[in-house]
Amino acid sequence: MHELSIALSMIDEVLEQAKKHGGVQVTAVHVRVGAFSGVHKDALEFSYAAASEDSPLRGSRLVIEEVPIVVYCWKCRAERTLESLQQLRCPQCNAPVHDIREGRELEITALEVA
Amino acid sequence: MSTSPRIIEVREKILKQNDVLARSLRTSFQDAGVCVASMVSSPGSGKTAFLEHLLSRFRKYRVGALVGDLATENDAARLKRATPQVRQITTGTICHLDAQMVQKAVEGWDLQELDYLFIENVGNLVCPSSYDLGESLRMVLLSVTEGEDKPLKYPTIFNTADVAVITKLDLAAAAEFDLVTACRNIQSVRPGMTIFEVSAKTGQGMNDVAEFLQGRRAELNVVALK
Numbered sequence: 001m002h003e004l005s006i007a008l009s010m011i012d013e014v015l016e017q018a019k020k021h022g023g024v025q026v027t028a029v030h031v032r033v034g035a036f037s038g039v040h041k042d043a044l045e046f047s048y049a050a051a052s053e054d055s056p057l058r059g060s061r062l063v064i065e066e067v068p069i070v071v072y073c074w075k076c077r078a079e080r081t082l083e084s085l086q087q088l089r090c091p092q093c094n095a096p097v098h099d100i101r102e103g104r105e106l107e108i109t110a111l112e113v114a
Numbered sequence: 115m116s117t118s119p120r121i122i123e124v125r126e127k128i129l130k131q132n133d134v135l136a137r138s139l140r141t142s143f144q145d146a147g148v149c150v151a152s153m154v155s156s157p158g159s160g161k162t163a164f165l166e167h168l169l170s171r172f173r174k175y176r177v178g179a180l181v182g183d184l185a186t187e188n189d190a191a192r193l194k195r196a197t198p199q200v201r202q203i204t205t206g207t208i209c210h211l212d213a214q215m216v217q218k219a220v221e222g223w224d225l226q227e228l229d230y231l232f233i234e235n236v237g238n239l240v241c242p243s244s245y246d247l248g249e250s251l252r253m254v255l256l257s258v259t260e261g262e263d264k265p266l267k268y269p270t271i272f273n274t275a276d277v278a279v280i281t282k283l284d285l286a287a288a289a290e291f292d293l294v295t296a297c298r299n300i301q302s303v304r305p306g307m308t309i310f311e312v313s314a315k316t317g318q319g320m321n322d323v324a325e326f327l328q329g330r331r332a333e334l335n336v337v338a339l340k
Contacts, residue, residue, distance in 0.1 A: 002210050002241035010128045017124055027119055031128065038243035038270045085269040088305050096305030100273075106128045106244065112119040 006039055006106070007047035011055055013108060018056075021113070028061040028112035034105040035069050035085060061112075069103030132245055135213040139248030146225035148178075149331035150233065152247050154271060155255035156264070157237030160281040160314060162189045164255060165232055167314040169196035171324045175229040180219045182211045182236045189234065199223065210241035213248055229331065239268040251330055257282040258291035262299055269303040277308040279323065284313040 010031070018024050029048075033039050041064050048062045069082040073090035079101055080090050088097050127133055143150045153161045162181070169177055178199035181189040190202035201219045203211060216233060225231075233249060235242045254275035256264050259282060265272045272278065278300050286293065293311065300307055310326070312319035 002208075002244060005208065005210075005212075005241075006128060006244065009131065013126055013128060013130065017122070017126070021122055024120075024122070036270050036273055038240065038274070085273075085303070086266045087302055088273070089302075096301075098305055108124045108126050108128060110124055111122045113122055114119065 001043055001047075003039060003043040003047040004051060006044060007051040010048065010108065011051055011057055014057060014111060015055070017108075017111060018113070024111075024113040026057055026060050026111050027114050028063055029057070029108060030063045030065070030110040030112070032065045032067050032105045032107050032109055034067040034103040036100065036103040037106040039106055041066060065109070067102055067105050070101045071097040072099040072101055073097055074099070129244065129246075132213045135217060136246035136248040139213055139217060140250065142225060143231065143248060143250070144334065144337070146228070147335050148225050148228040148231050149251070149327065149334050150231045150247075150249045151251040151253060151327065151330075152233040152235055152249040153253050153255060154235045154239070154242045154275065155237060155257075155281075156239050156260060159237070159255045159257035159260060161234050161237070161255055162192055163314040164279065164281055164312065165234060166192060166196055167317065167320055168232070168324065168327075169193065171320065172230065176227055178220075178223060178228045178231045179234065180211075180216065180231070181234040182215070184209070184236060199228070205236060209236055209238050210245055211235050211247060212245045216247050230327070239264070239271045243271045243274045250334060251276050251327075253277050253279055255279045255281050256296070256300075258286045258293075258296075259289045262292050262296040265296070265299040265303045272300060272303045272307070275304070275307075277310065277326070278304075279310045279312055281312055281314065283311050283318055284315050 014029055018026050052058055070079050073080050075093050075095040090097055155161050177197045179193050180201050182203045184205055187202040190200045193200045203215050203219050252275045310319055310323050
């Protein structure tokens with residue numbers, strides 16, 4: 001489980017941002033986690049709670065938006081959302097897809113501050 | 115008075131520090147003309163044996179190797195028989211390598227003096243997928259004893275790798291390994307992926323891997339010259 005390492009990196013980044021904005025008190029952290037990011041939502045929530053305990057972020061909420069895999073189908077010339085990570089094929093025309101447009105995200109999008 | 119919270123928009127990658135460091139490593143590797151390939155797989159799928167065999171074919175090149183494990187220096191000791199430039203990265207409790215570990219491990223090496231650098235990640239099919247190490251090629255290994263459905267169980271690591279290597283082919287019959295199904299599963303999670311089928315024990319298929327890596331290095335140097 002590497003979500004603890006991820007949570008620690010995240011806390012560093014959030015604290016840096018909080019400092020940049022004049023040392024604000026962060027009450028919630030919004031993140032986007034892609035289906036192909038290699039990070040599991042529940043494990044990240046658990047790790048964040050544990051890792052933030054001894055930091056100024058103690059008690060803050062973690063709000064995770066899960067991002068599905070969006071690919072570009074060269075045959076349909078359109079973006080398609082995949083249901084499964086096991087089948088990298090266009091759900092409409094069944095062509096194999098290589099071009100992953102979304103789903104690798106692992107990013108902080110916003111902070112709620114007091 | 116409103117008590118609604120104030121929102122600060124951020125948009126920062128969580129692994130920003132790792133990504134920045136990996137990019138700078140990639141640039142210094144490219145500038146030095148060293149072809150960097152990393153290997154990921156489950157524990158025990160034969161990364162070290164594969165690398166040992168590869169090194170024996172690459173004696174004419176200057177090769178460095180970094181090997182990651184939670185504990186022990188056994189893998190480095192094995193590889194030292196084939197090349198003097200080996201460093202073990204012992205991660206303690208950490209289940210993956212990151213760019214900082216790679217940077218620390220290559221400190222003091224003159225990259226100009228290397229043609230290839232191989233990075234053997236910690237045996238793990240989950241955690242290494244999130245971390246860019248600055249490599250120009252990521253190989254995912256799958257041994258015939260692990261079963262054909264490994265790619266379906268761990269799609270992220272297969273999707274983030276550039277090539278797949280099926281190892282221990284000499285045991286395929288004993289393990290009743292279905293090569294066709296395995297390849298189909300790999301193609302399902304990563305359409306168009308190059309697949310090598312090898313045995314480090316008998317040498318089967320290793321020539322193809324060596325030629326592929328030589329081609330990769332040649333391409334890299336053409337780009338560097340431009």
